[in-house]
Amino acid sequence: MHKYHAWRWSRQKIADEPYNLIVLPTASGGYEIHTKIRDFGRTLLKDVIPDIPNGDAELRKLFGGRKLFDYPKSVDLLRTLIGSVPGKDFVCLDLFSGSATTAHAVMRLNAEDGGRRSFIMVQLPEPCGEKSEAAQAGFQTICEIGKARIRRAGDQIRTEFPGACPDIGFRVFRVxxxxRKEVLYPPEEISQPLIGQTVSNIREDRTDLDLLYACLLDQGLGIHLPHTSRVVGGCTVHRVDGGVLAACFDAGVPDTVIRDIAASRPQWAVFRDSAFASDAAKINVTEIFKSLSPGTRVQVL
Structure with a gap:
């Protein structure tokens, strides 16, 4: 019998319905008993795909035997399902990613067949129970377990497939x-302190990367595109997709940095409004780009 279906039928049911069973001899001299499949709409996957490894054991192996997640999916099952999709270059979306088994399966399958599949894992940051083994191991949310699992699985796959050079990198985004700050207020709510708070229209806790990826979304560019950063004249300059978009979010960007960005002729160039002390400074930026890269669209946040 299938290892997950031991004694699924009673002795009486076997006697009454032998026509629903198939008995096959094995190489070792024993027998395997299978249930005939007639209604695929009610058939369990483990009836169709035999020998599904235990997802719990797979996850424990990655984390030194610790049980961090209940009922994780099987990597091999997802590899089988994903591998049945035609092509090797598509995106796998898991809207309830849990421990990120889908990401693990995609990376392993790519390493095995040279595919270029990508994954998008979506998971609410549900807290781990205070007394759970996951919390005791330092994981506060399910998302943290998933991120750690992708990193460990990636390292494991790189070790197992040294010549395949699979892509095991990933980016993490949160909603x-x-x-930008909310700057539209009715007149009766405007006060002197409020005016002082709206000098800059960017929220104080936002980083360069927050601003950069917000720009990508605004411009309709993919947030998966390659991104590099380098320091020019004391300022950090970001380039996306080989220079399709260039951005510098430092305060007080000098002309030398602006000329360096313009010389690379990006499609879009983005700066903070606070990078320029006056309207004259903004006009100067426009003139520099007109001279060095007239096709660039300049945006000021």
Whole structure:
């Protein structure tokens, strides 16, 4: 019998319905008993795909035997399902990613067949129980377990497939409010302190990367595109997709940095409004780009 279906039928049911069973001899001299499949709409996957490894054991192996997650999916089962999809270059979306088994399966399958599949894992930051083994191991949310699992699985796959050079990198995003402050208030709510708080229209806790990826979304560019950063004249300059978009979010960007960005002729160039002390400074930026890269669209946040 299938290892997950031991004694699923009673002795009487076997006697009454032998026509629903298939008995096959094995190489070792024993027998395997299978249930005939007639209604695929009610058939369990483990009836169709035999020998599914235990997902719990797979996850424990990655974390030194610790049980961090209940009922994780099987990597081999997902590899089988994903591998049945035609092509090797598509995106796998898991809207309830849990411990990120889908990401693990995608990376392993790519290493095995040279595919270029990508994954998107979506998971609410549900807290781990205070007394759970996951919390005791330092994981506060399910998302943290998933991120750690992808890193460990990636290292394991790189070790197992040294010649395949699979892509095991990933980026983490979280849903939040926009980077810009709310500056539209009815007249009766405006006060002197409020005016002082709206000198800059960017929220104080936003980083360069927050602003950069907000720009990518605004411009309709993919947040998966390659991104590099380098320091020019004391300022950090970000380039996306080989220079399709260039951005510098430092305060007080000098002309030398602006000329360096313009010389690379990006499609878009983005700066903070606070990077320029006056309207004259903004006009100067426009003139520099007109001279060095007239096709660049300049945006000021």
């Amino acid at each position: 939040d409010e926009g980077c």
